[in-house]
Amino acid sequence: xxxxxxxxxxxxxxxxxxxxxxxxxxxxxxxxxxxxxxxxxxxxxxxxxxxxxxxxxxxxxxxxxxxxxxxxxxxxxxxxxxxxxxxxxxxxxxxxxxxxxxxxxxxxxxxxxxxxxxxxxxxxxxxxxxxxxxxxxxxxxxxxxxxxxxxxxxxxxxxxxxxxxxxxxxxxxxxxxxxxxxxxxxxxxxxxxxxxxxxxxxxxxxxxxxxxxxxxxxxxxxxxxxxxxxxxxxxxxxxxxxxxxxxxxxxxxxxxxxxxxxxxxxxxxxxxxxxxxxxxxxx
Amino acid sequence: xxxxxxxxxxxxxxxxxxxxxxxxxxxxxxxxxxxxxxxxxxxxxxxxxxxxxxxxxxxxxxxxxxxxxxxxxxxxxxxxxxxxxxxxxxxxxxxxxxxxxxxxxxxxxxxxxxxxxxxxxxxxxxxxxxxxxxxxxxxxxxxxxxxxxxxxxxxxxxxxxxxxxxxxxxxxxxxxxxxxxxxxxxxxxxxxxxxxxxxxxxxxxxxxxxxxxxxxxxxxxxxxxxxxxxxxxxxxxxxxxxxxxxxxxxxxxxxxxxxxxxxxxxxxxxxxxxxxxxxxxxx
Numbered sequence: 001x002x003x004x005x006x007x008x009x010x011x012x013x014x015x016x017x018x019x020x021x022x023x024x025x026x027x028x029x030x031x032x033x034x035x036x037x038x039x040x041x042x043x044x045x046x047x048x049x050x051x052x053x054x055x056x057x058x059x060x061x062x063x064x065x066x067x068x069x070x071x072x073x074x075x076x077x078x079x080x081x082x083x084x085x086x087x088x089x090x091x092x093x094x095x096x097x098x099x100x101x102x103x104x105x106x107x108x109x110x111x112x113x114x115x116x117x118x119x120x121x122x123x124x125x126x127x128x129x130x131x132x133x134x135x136x137x138x139x140x141x142x143x144x145x146x147x148x149x150x151x152x153x154x155x156x157x158x159x160x161x162x163x164x165x166x167x168x169x170x171x172x173x174x175x176x177x178x179x180x181x182x183x184x185x186x187x188x189x190x191x192x193x194x195x196x197x198x199x200x201x202x203x204x205x206x207x208x209x210x211x212x213x214x215x216x217x218x219x220x221x222x223x224x225x226x227x228x229x230x231x232x233x234x235x236x237x238x239x240x241x242x243x244x245x246x247x248x249x250x251x252x253x254x255x256x257x258x259x260x261x262x263x264x265x266x267x268x269x270x271x272x273x274x275x276x277x278x279x280x281x282x283x
Numbered sequence: 284x285x286x287x288x289x290x291x292x293x294x295x296x297x298x299x300x301x302x303x304x305x306x307x308x309x310x311x312x313x314x315x316x317x318x319x320x321x322x323x324x325x326x327x328x329x330x331x332x333x334x335x336x337x338x339x340x341x342x343x344x345x346x347x348x349x350x351x352x353x354x355x356x357x358x359x360x361x362x363x364x365x366x367x368x369x370x371x372x373x374x375x376x377x378x379x380x381x382x383x384x385x386x387x388x389x390x391x392x393x394x395x396x397x398x399x400x401x402x403x404x405x406x407x408x409x410x411x412x413x414x415x416x417x418x419x420x421x422x423x424x425x426x427x428x429x430x431x432x433x434x435x436x437x438x439x440x441x442x443x444x445x446x447x448x449x450x451x452x453x454x455x456x457x458x459x460x461x462x463x464x465x466x467x468x469x470x471x472x473x474x475x476x477x478x479x480x481x482x483x484x485x486x487x488x489x490x491x492x493x494x495x496x497x498x499x500x501x502x503x504x505x506x507x508x509x510x511x512x513x514x515x516x517x518x519x520x521x522x523x524x525x526x527x528x529x530x531x532x533x534x535x536x537x538x539x540x541x542x543x544x545x546x547x548x549x550x551x552x553x554x555x556x557x558x559x560x561x562x563x564x565x566x
Contacts, residue, residue, distance in 0.1 A: 010509060010541040062545065063347050128404045226293060258293040263346065268295045 001166050001219070003135040006031075012072035013038040016062055021257035026085035026126045027094055027117040034132065039075035044140035046168075046281035047077045047132075048274065051124065051148030051155035051176075054184070055102045058082050061149070064263035070274035076281060079132060081124055083151070085117045098184050099191050105179075106155030109192035118192060122201075125159055125166070130158040144172050145277035149173040149266060150229070151184070156204035157219070157240075164214030169280035171220040171273045173266050174227055178206040184234050206236070206243045207249075219251040220276045222269050224259025286418040289314075299345055303411040303529025308410045309368035310400040316341040317415065320349050322358035322438070327423035329451075329564035330360045330415075333474055334407065334431030334438040336457075336488035337467070338385045339547050344432070347546035349476035353557035359564060360422055362415060366434070368400045381467050382474050389438030390460075390486050401475060404486075408442055408449070428560035432456040432549055433512070434467070435449065440488035440502070440523075448499030452563035453554045454503040456549050460523035463491040467517050489519070489526045492534075502534040503559045504526055516525050 005017035014037040023030040039045055043185040048071065058080040061067065063070055071078050084104030090113045093100035104120035146167045148156035152174020160170035177186020180200045193199040201207040208216075223237050224228055230237070237253050244251045259265040290301035297320040308348040322328055325522040331354065333344055341363040344350065367387035372394045376383035387403035388397040430451045431439035436458020443453035447546050461469020462484045476482040492500075506520050507512055513520070519537050527534045541547040 009543060009545065009547050010507065010539070010551070011547045018549065066349055066352070066550070068550075069349070069352070224293065232411075256293070260292060262292065264292050264294045264299065267349065268293070 003131060010070040011035065011282070012165075014040070014068065014072050016068065017267065019187065021131050022124060024136070025119040025122045025126055028085045028087055030085070030123070031058055031082055032130070033062045033080040034136070035062070035071060035078040037072045037077060038077050040077075040138050042075070044138060045075055045077055046138045046140050047079055048144035048277045048281070049079045049144060049156075050144045051081065051106060051111070051146070051152030052083050052153050053148075053150030054083070055097050056083055057102075057150075060263065063184050066267040066270040070271040074274060074278045074282075076274060076278060078140060079128070081128055084120060087146065088117045090114065090116065094273070097186055103188065104127060105151060105188045105203070106154055106159060106190065107189075107192050110196075110199065111194040112193050118178035120155075121153075121159070124155065125163065127189060133170050143281045144167055144178070145169040145275065147171045147173075147273050147279055148175070150261065151176055153177075153221070154179055154185075154205060158203050161205060161212055162202070164212075167219065168279050171276050173222050173228065173269065173273070174224065174235055175205070175221060175237070176235055177216060178204060179237065180235040182203045182236055192224065206240045209240065209249060210246060210247055212249065215263075217249045217251060219250060220273060221253045222259075222265070222272075223253060223255055224256045224265050225259040228259040234237065284456045286414060294318065295351040295366055295524070296357050297323070297351065299351065301341075304414055305408060306410055307442070308402040308406040311368045311370055313368070313406070313411070314341055314365055315411065316345045317356060317364040317419070317497050318325055318361040318363075318420070319361060320355045320358050320396065323421050325358070325515040326397070327393045327421060328358055328360055329423050329426035329428070329559045330425065330532040331564070332364070332407070332429045332439075334389060334429070334435030335365065335366050336386070336433030336435050338380050339367070340385075343546065344549065349553045350557060353554040356562045357557060357565075359557060359561060362411070364411055367403060372399045373397065382470055383556065384535045386434065388434060388471045388475065388486070389442060390472075390475050393477060393479075393482065394477040397475050403438075404436065404442070407438065408446065426451055428452040428564055430454045430456075430556050430560065433518075435457055435545065436460075436504070437462055437468075437488060441491060444488060444491035444495055445485070447495075451566070452501065452560050455558050456505050456552065456556070457513065457518055457544055458488070458504060458520070459518055461487060461519040463487045463490065464522065465517045465519055489523045492523065492526050492532065493530055495530060495532065500532045500534060503532060503556060504536045505539055505542075505548070505555075506536060507539045507548050508543065509549075512544050
């Protein structure tokens, strides 16, 4: 698939590329951003995928997340996908901030009408990486880590846990860790999957970690204690932590005093998450 | 004057406060942001004022400029003023992106109808600092530096050059350095001052540096060679550099390859500008 470059922006010694391509899985033109660090001239470089939260495009974190700061120093490319298909003209897809456009939840919908293109799971795990590695041979397809925020934190955790070995590491900011038990997740999974609770569990990080057989885990999660969505029970990190503990696994959940759900939190701790990924990408 | 706190946001170990107050000079409620670094508990801390460019509010740089990153480490507060009065209901004030609302140009207008409140020079040099230092006694009114972007770079340079000794240091990103000779400046000065060319020169950095008598200068300026406004002759840093050289003064203008006019540039070099300010704030 060919990739169209709509902008090339100098950033932290590297280049932030704004790109788009005609995606087969999502049946529409998909925009995404790719940060190439200055080390791109020095051999194959690893990739950190950042999955965004509800309402976001690839641009929000590119502008406000501060990942380029550390990625530039470490020599890591950062891939910022969009959060849903766009413009499929499905009735109602633009009506809610937490379902449809901007809210693909990194699943392949099985229920009509969203099964006509809402395939963000296949898009992010297969089509987008293939497109990117074909177009940018200087990137190393064998070294990919994943992270994300909120809905994107859910995406990062579930994609990692469903695919042992596919990603070198995972981390998350304020992730939705138990969507089958929170309003955001219940609305999304009912809309994308219908009533099949087994299907819901296949995309729930807390359920997935109970069945993890991929060996020791080192998952870094930051949650702000001032995060209103945490307080409202949308994130439920305690459930994830308990499930991990019951499975004999440890996860490093840092409850950051007063931090909220915004990009101010990501910017503050982005360096730590890039460092976490670097530990495994350069192991 | 009392200050209203509308939000307190954890950021880089400190607090970003969203504030507002009823301003006398600009005859309206003015919003601004203030970053307090974690060292605020450890005695008086110095302040860096960041002046924003056309169309911006205090929020743009707070979210995308990443001054908090270095300011947090150094122990410097960052004050982000708005760029104009708001809601004065002057006919036409919202019609242009480069004049009126969001485009106060850090001058006191002398021409009607804008002389009814477009007094951003007095606001930024006098009223806002007085308000802030009264409300936050942990800040050190004797140690203030100034920086800014584009129109705000013009503001930083002219406020510094008009007030020897008031600011400990100055730097700028892509500043409008010779407004009397560029379209943005000519439009703004005609609208705020009328035809009096002497008045125009009083707010032109290139004219002001010719008459500077404050001793040696150490001005840091970053301009991107990919900046379309630089290419269009809106910034004219070469004029400023030549005037400085003719006056026997040196300025450090760094032409950054490929960087554009956006916050991606500020984010990349913000650490350097905070470092530049710190050298003088902690001298």
